[in-house]
Amino acid sequence: MQNIRNIAIIAHVDHGKTTLVDKIIHASKIFGEHQQFDDLILDNNDLERERGITIVSKNVSVRYKDVKINIIDTPGHADFGGEVERVLKMADGVLLLVDAFEGAMPQTRFVLSKAIDLGLKPIVVVNKVDKENCRPDEVHEQVFDLMFNLGATEDQLDFVTLYGSSKQGWMSRDWKQKTEDITPLLDAIIEVIPPAPFIEGTPQMQVTSLDYSAFVGRIAIGRVHRGTLKEGANMSLMKADGSVKKVKIKELQVFEGLGKAKVTEVQAGEICAVTGIEGFDIGDTIADAENPEALSRISIDEPTMNMLFTINNSPFFGKEGKFVTSRHLRDRLYKETEKNLALRVQETDREDTFLVYGRGILHLSVLIETMRREGYELQVGQPQVLYKEDENGNRLEPIEHLVVDVPEETAGKVIELVTMRKGELTIMEPKGDLQHLEFNIPSRGLIGLRNNVLTATAGEAIMNHRFQSYEPYKGGIPGRISGSLISMEAGAVTAYTLDKMQDRGEFFIDPGEEVYGGQVVGEHTRPNDLTLNLQKGKKLTNMRASGSDENVKIQPKRQFSLEDAMEYIQKDEYLEVTPKSIRMRKIFLDENERLRMAKKED
Structure with missing residues (x-):
């Protein structure tokens, strides 16, 4: 036996995995006394730091009491489940981190089920016991029930639980007794996780x-x-x-x-x-070399969503990006599939257009965001959910398990919004001062739902979801109710026309911004699309009138993040993504061509 422990840290997003790894690194004195370091040492790319999430799993090792501990920090989002599934193969045990207030969340279940199937030995860490309203004992029971339901063995169910706060840097076997540091956790790892076995034979x-x-x-x-x-x-x-x-x-x-x-x-x-x-x-x-034997390949869950990726062919193409051709786009997408196992790329009948399959909106948006930072220009279509057929030819669609925690007074609005999108309420119970709601909802019902729920709850809802299974098709789901406001011509937008058009809807542009014909510049108050001339200036005369020249008061434009914009566009629209801008546009920029295509579809 060697003195090596291989351990993966798994948890729901935001439960403190990377912070805990920081504390283990500090406790093992890797850094010299003189070295400076930031928090979240392992989240080393800009996107991870900005979003506060782990996207790519990382390896780090520490030495404690003559034992080498290899630690694998994994992502918490189900969209990056492909990362978790492959790195768990390297571990002999897992640290399951659970928030002392939130308890086991959907992604916790997802990654834990993978670890239990592989027969890994778990240590449970109930984190953030310094939070108000925390309920460590209840959460401990909840984790036991979850493991039992996932079919854990007797040995796995006999797990050690530690309580503490990664942020404050302490762990203890009893949550009421605060200790000095994190060493009880390191002792538990050495004691509970089996040493990496040395298996003799050909390499x-x-x-x-x-x-x-x-x-x-x-x-x-x-x-x-x-x-x-x-x-x-x-x-x-x-x-x-x-x-x-x-x-x-x-x-x-x-x-x-x-x-x-x-x-x-x-x-x-x-x-x-x-x-x-x-x-x-x-x-x-x-x-x-002489007697090669293959190990069984890593199986990864199938993608549930695809998006059309194409080159940027808008009037503004090539102004902001370095890589704009179909060759650049093809090479970059295929390079991504080498390391991003859950991603698939399929060629279409057009050389400059590709179908990219992924686990969800976040999975695809991280790829798009990374590409734009590298200097790529591209356009993407509306995300489409992948359907399957059963043996009788019936259409099946992906269903997700959605969990929403909201203040009690807005729970009714959330239930109404989700049920409109064919969601079924399965659990409703109080959780501290919040209402805990669980639904089963079609994946396509989730597209654009987050925005509506956050608006209805004044930003107080906490939403999480994970893929559950393929079930029979649930029927049509209403899409966006309002139409688009579209620019008629190219040029700079004038404050004068923007002020005059404010009763038509909400705008996504500021005065002075350059737009092109066919660009989506706002949301109409009615269901139909409306084309506007935004470049008109005020007719000038040489008469001055102090009373009639009222001050222009324009509402600030509506800001979209990349995910918001991906969920917002309709099926006849593209999202143009460049290193500096995100614009929405109609696929057909010419209004007559749009009308002709709409007639063809009818």
């Missing part, structure tokens, strides 16, 4: 993650399953299609602290990075 390692370096190219990361990997050894790479390729290990590295350390050999049970191997994909097995 085997599955690639579960990848890294990239400008100096050595792509780096394969995974856990050595059996035998010993040696630097300079000739190996076989076993691909998904059954083919076997001869490869050579150039360098081996293991995770030490926040970085990697070069070694000459790695034994079974350790997580390592291998350089010098070309042409591998996630899920491939690096095996013995």
Whole structure:
């Protein structure tokens, strides 16, 4: 047995995983006394820091009492479930983190079910016991019931529970007794999580993650399953299609602290990075050169949504981005599928248009946001839900489990909004001073729902959802009630016309902003679309009239985040995304062509 513990940290989004990893890193004294560091050490890309979420799983190792603990920080959102599913294969145990007030949430159930299926040993950490209204004992019971319902074994149900606050940096076996630091958690990891076993035999390692370096190219990361990997050894790479390729290990590295350390050999049970191997994909097995044996491939849940990605062909194309051609778009999307396992790309009959399949709006929006920051210009269509057929030819659609916590006085409005979109209320119970609601709702009913719920509850609703199953089609769901306001011509918008048109609806643009013909500039108060001339100026005379020149008072424009805009557009609209702007537009910019297409559909 080696003194290694491989542990993944799983939790619902915002329950404090990355903060806990920070505290473990500090407790193990990786940093010197003189070194400065920020919070959320592992959330190292800008998007993760801005949104306060983990998108990509990370590896880090700490040493405590002569034991090396490899920690894998995982994302909490169900949209990034593909990340969680593959990295759990590297672990022997999991730290399940649960908020002392919120308890087990939908994503907790999702990631916990994967860990239990893999037979991993859990340690439960009830976090944030310093919060008001917290209910640690109830939450402990709730986690036990959840594990029992997910079919946990006797050994898994006999779990150790720690209570504490990652933010304040303490953990204890009894939540009423505050300790000095986080060491009770590290002691529990060494005591409860089984050591990584050394399995003898020919070497085997599955690639579960990848890294990239400008100096050595792509780096394969995974856990050595059996035998010993040696630097300079000739190996076989076993691909998904059954083919076997001869490869050579150039360098081996293991995770030490926040970085990697070069070694000459790695034994079974350790997580390592291998350089010098070309042409591998996630899920491939690096095996013995003479007698190669493949490990079973990682199975990932199917995508539930797709979106059309196409090149930007608006009148403003190429003004803000560096990468604008279909070749750029194709290469970038296929490069993403190498490391983002839950993403699929399908070519269409047009060379500049691709269908991209993902787990949800957030999953796809993170890809779009990353691309625009890299300098890409593109257009995307309305998100579409994926349907299936059963053996009798009936249409099935994805159903999601939706959980909403709202103040009691607005619960009625939320129930009304969700049931309008074919949601069924399954649970309604008080939770502290909030009302806890659970629904089963079609995935397509969720598109655009968050905005409406936040408006109805003055921003106080907390919404979470996860994919549940495919069920029979629930019938039509009403879409956006109001039509679009569309610009008639290109040019700068004048304050004078914007002021005069304010009774027509709400605008998404400011005076002086450049727009083009066919751009969606606002939301109409009525269900139909309306085309406006926004470039007209005031007729000037040489007479001055002090009374009749009233001051122009224009409402501030409505701001959209990328996800809001993706959920807002209709099926005859595109979202134009560039490094500096997000614009909505009609697919057909010319009004006559739009009318002709509308007639064809009728």
